[in-house]
Amino acid sequence: MDIIKSVVERNDKRILMIVADGLGGAPNETGKTELETARKPNLDQLAAESSLGMTAPIGPGITPGSGPAHLALFGYDPIAHEVGRGVLEALGIGFEITDKDLCVRANFCTLDRKSGRVADRRAGRIPTAENQELVARIGRQVKRIEDVEVIVRSGREHRFVLVFRGEGLSDRLTESDPQKDGREPTPIQPLATGAEKSSRVVNRFLEQAAKVLEPEPAANYFLLRGFSLAPKIVPLQERYGLNPACIAAYPMYRGLAQLVGMRILAAGDTWESEIAALEQHAAEHDFIFLHFKELDKMGEDGNFAGKVQYLEKLDALVPRIRRLGFDVLVVTGDHSTPAILKGHSWHPNPLLLWSPYVRTEGVTEFTEWACARGALGRMPATEVMPLVLANALKLKKFGA
Amino acid sequence: MDIIKSVVERNDKRILMIVADGLGGAPNETGKTELETARKPNLDQLAAESSLGMTAPIGPGITPGSGPAHLALFGYDPIAHEVGRGVLEALGIGFEITDKDLCVRANFCTLDRKSGRVADRRAGRIPTAENQELVARIGRQVKRIEDVEVIVRSGREHRFVLVFRGEGLSDRLTESDPQKDGREPTPIQPLATGAEKSSRVVNRFLEQAAKVLEPEPAANYFLLRGFSLAPKIVPLQERYGLNPACIAAYPMYRGLAQLVGMRILAAGDTWESEIAALEQHAAEHDFIFLHFKELDKMGEDGNFAGKVQYLEKLDALVPRIRRLGFDVLVVTGDHSTPAILKGHSWHPNPLLLWSPYVRTEGVTEFTEWACARGALGRMPATEVMPLVLANALKLKKFGA
Numbered sequence: 001m002d003i004i005k006s007v008v009e010r011n012d013k014r015i016l017m018i019v020a021d022g023l024g025g026a027p028n029e030t031g032k033t034e035l036e037t038a039r040k041p042n043l044d045q046l047a048a049e050s051s052l053g054m055t056a057p058i059g060p061g062i063t064p065g066s067g068p069a070h071l072a073l074f075g076y077d078p079i080a081h082e083v084g085r086g087v088l089e090a091l092g093i094g095f096e097i098t099d100k101d102l103c104v105r106a107n108f109c110t111l112d113r114k115s116g117r118v119a120d121r122r123a124g125r126i127p128t129a130e131n132q133e134l135v136a137r138i139g140r141q142v143k144r145i146e147d148v149e150v151i152v153r154s155g156r157e158h159r160f161v162l163v164f165r166g167e168g169l170s171d172r173l174t175e176s177d178p179q180k181d182g183r184e185p186t187p188i189q190p191l192a193t194g195a196e197k198s199s200r201v202v203n204r205f206l207e208q209a210a211k212v213l214e215p216e217p218a219a220n221y222f223l224l225r226g227f228s229l230a231p232k233i234v235p236l237q238e239r240y241g242l243n244p245a246c247i248a249a250y251p252m253y254r255g256l257a258q259l260v261g262m263r264i265l266a267a268g269d270t271w272e273s274e275i276a277a278l279e280q281h282a283a284e285h286d287f288i289f290l291h292f293k294e295l296d297k298m299g300e301d302g303n304f305a306g307k308v309q310y311l312e313k314l315d316a317l318v319p320r321i322r323r324l325g326f327d328v329l330v331v332t333g334d335h336s337t338p339a340i341l342k343g344h345s346w347h348p349n350p351l352l353l354w355s356p357y358v359r360t361e362g363v364t365e366f367t368e369w370a371c372a373r374g375a376l377g378r379m380p381a382t383e384v385m386p387l388v389l390a391n392a393l394k395l396k397k398f399g400a
Numbered sequence: 401m402d403i404i405k406s407v408v409e410r411n412d413k414r415i416l417m418i419v420a421d422g423l424g425g426a427p428n429e430t431g432k433t434e435l436e437t438a439r440k441p442n443l444d445q446l447a448a449e450s451s452l453g454m455t456a457p458i459g460p461g462i463t464p465g466s467g468p469a470h471l472a473l474f475g476y477d478p479i480a481h482e483v484g485r486g487v488l489e490a491l492g493i494g495f496e497i498t499d500k501d502l503c504v505r506a507n508f509c510t511l512d513r514k515s516g517r518v519a520d521r522r523a524g525r526i527p528t529a530e531n532q533e534l535v536a537r538i539g540r541q542v543k544r545i546e547d548v549e550v551i552v553r554s555g556r557e558h559r560f561v562l563v564f565r566g567e568g569l570s571d572r573l574t575e576s577d578p579q580k581d582g583r584e585p586t587p588i589q590p591l592a593t594g595a596e597k598s599s600r601v602v603n604r605f606l607e608q609a610a611k612v613l614e615p616e617p618a619a620n621y622f623l624l625r626g627f628s629l630a631p632k633i634v635p636l637q638e639r640y641g642l643n644p645a646c647i648a649a650y651p652m653y654r655g656l657a658q659l660v661g662m663r664i665l666a667a668g669d670t671w672e673s674e675i676a677a678l679e680q681h682a683a684e685h686d687f688i689f690l691h692f693k694e695l696d697k698m699g700e701d702g703n704f705a706g707k708v709q710y711l712e713k714l715d716a717l718v719p720r721i722r723r724l725g726f727d728v729l730v731v732t733g734d735h736s737t738p739a740i741l742k743g744h745s746w747h748p749n750p751l752l753l754w755s756p757y758v759r760t761e762g763v764t765e766f767t768e769w770a771c772a773r774g775a776l777g778r779m780p781a782t783e784v785m786p787l788v789l790a791n792a793l794k795l796k797k798f799g800a
Binding site: 026027031033054058059060061062063064065066067068069078079082083084085088089226338340341343344345346347368369372373377378 | 403404407756757758759760761762773774775777778779783785786787788789790791795796797798799800
């Protein structure tokens with residue numbers, strides 16, 4: 001990909017990348033996918049003026065999490081730039097990660113005092129309000145271990161996020177979560193030389209926080225897993241010469257965008273507020289990532305009809321979006337979420353690329369079927385960004 | 401591909417991979433391929449419920465042998481895991497290779513006593529019975545050289561297999577076959593350091609066996625080529641967490657299956673006995689490789705009509721196969737064998753993948769044409785296994 005950097009040049013062409021989370025599907029008992037079922041005249045018309053293709057986020061048969069799926073779409077090798085569970089959890093609650101932050105996911109649990117074993121890995125799924133109270137108490141009483149700042153942030157129910165901020169931290173640590181009730185939590189141990197300080201700091205934090213929680217009937221301890229540092233990423237500005245921004249109602253996607261250097265625009269928490277933000281800021285950036293979440297949620301819930309409805313809602317927004325005069329439009333998914341699978345899947349993602357320069361298809365529908373036969377072919381998701389930049393005339397000729 | 405190993409998880413879903421050897425073809429003077437000519441309502445119906453694609457065993461334009469073609473389908477890089485001629489020959493006569501075995505193909509030949517030159521590289525294609533008698537005689541009289549056991553096994557006519565079993569053997573040896581009559585056999589020489597012992601052992605064996613054959617009028621010597629060790633292969637159990645089995649009427653395919661760790665099921669030597677074995681063992685394994693040979697033989701013979709007949713015979717078996725309730729079905733070839741070429745070819749292989757989760761095609765035929773436009777696209781044959789595992793829900797999500 002260094003070849004891309006060598007031919008990038010800035011211009012004032014504006015790119016909009018719409019990621020409809022979990023866009024692709026699979027046929028239900030009717031024999032049709034969600035996209036094939038939805039009535040979507042605007043997307044079909046756009047498809048008729050576009051080039052279509054299919055993207056694979058990671059590789060054949062691999063079902064991606066949201067982190068790697070988005071990094072691939074932004075042009076980063078998703079295996080080389082792994083986004084760990086702790087980092088993703090921190091991004092998911094809107095925490096702004098720095099390059100000095102060791103993140104880890106924490107679960108309140110119930111420890112049997114006599115045996116020292118985990119009686120309930122989720123502390124009876126304590127209410128979020130109780131979580132917030134306990135997290136605040138820990139935060140007040142344990143602020144620093146050695147020269148490392150400790151930041152504690154509540155999630156939902158029994159979940160929270162720990163961030164250790166300091167110099168020379170490593171994520172090569174064992175986890176304390178024994179994975180099953182009835183076992184003792186395991187102390188954190190270094191998995192590599194250079195991880196000793198991190199291990200020591202985390203264990204000392206565990207001791208001190210345990211004292212804070214000792215009086216609690218349910219949430220008297222917590223388990224740690226997914227130690228991770230933010231992946232080292234060359235931001236989009238530097239990599240592609242872009243001035244990029246993100247419009248996303250959900251914190252995790254804003255967090256992923258922030259990792260690659262995007263400006264985060266205030267977008268509210270509905271599709272309507274996202275579109276309003278887009279209309280407001282469309283002229284200010286040469287690359288905008290616009291994220292729509294709900295299709296994925298419907299897929300995860302196994303709600304085929306609900307996903308169809310959101311596809312039709314997306315379709316209804318297309319005329320407003322087209323009116324904003326972007327030079328390049330992309331409509332795609334980060335991964336597929338077929339309602340029949342109730343989760344992310346390995347299926348490749350429909351890709352629609354519109355610009356004044358695309359070779360059109362002769363098809364008049366935006367479906368998995370049409371995209372599978374599309375002129376863009378099948379490609380790794382990491383190839384989308386170069387194609388998009390080319391269609392925005394942001395890549396010079398290579399070689400003489 | 402290590403990423404696959406990191407996401408594999410076992411479940412009770414059952415996969416059937418049907419390899420119709422030499423499945424793909426090319427048009428004859430009618431303008432139609434063998435698949436386009438055959439009447440095959442059951443395969444066409446299965447195609448209508450499946451995703452289709454095309455696989456390339458090795459690379460563009462490369463015609464594969466059976467060894468690399470099958471290894472690719474089983475998910476192994478066929479170039480990194482080369483199956484040498486000696487190994488393939490040993491597998492072809494049903495010999496069970498171990499990781500201490502140096503295999504080589506041997507041909508009885510006639511040596512002119514006065515000149516020491518090869519008078520006939522095939523010893524007049526002596527009858528197989530004579531071959532068996534001579535091989536038994538060598539086997540009785542030369543059993544061991546230094547600490548290396550020597551195993552001799554008859555093939556057909558003038559061909560036999562030699563296996564040197566011991567520690568520290570190398571296949572980096574020159575061959576003794578001068579390739580043309582009228583030349584002297586060349587002594588075996590090491591091609592790398594570490595191959596000296598192998599070279600010495602083979603040359604001493606040649607001396608001793610030559611004495612045994614001295615009285616023979618025709619087969620008074622033999623030539624060696626294709627020294628090879630079994631490729632180092634991580635078995636399917638370990639690689640994909642499978643409990644795999646093989647049903648194949650021909651020894652070579654059983655041998656290839658054994659190399660990758662499959663249990664070899666007794667399958668008789670007809671399609672009918674293979675299907676009977678499948679019906680008997682379908683529930684015992686989560687992966688069954690079912691091999692049908694005769695299409696390839698018809699192709700090799702240039703027998704277009706014969707290949708069409710076997711395609712129709714395959715079609716007739718489909719309902720019995722579907723009744724066995726596999727969760728994932730694959731129908732493909734290892735390589736193409738167009739009758740008009742009378743041999744293996746470089747053409748990619750039709751691939752049919754059925755599971756409850758595939759995106760269907762809207763096509764109702766299983767032909768090269770339909771597969772070339774299939775939703776799975778064109779892929780290296782090594783990508784079939786990850787796709788198949790995904791469709792059996794045997795791969796967890798990658799990344800958070």
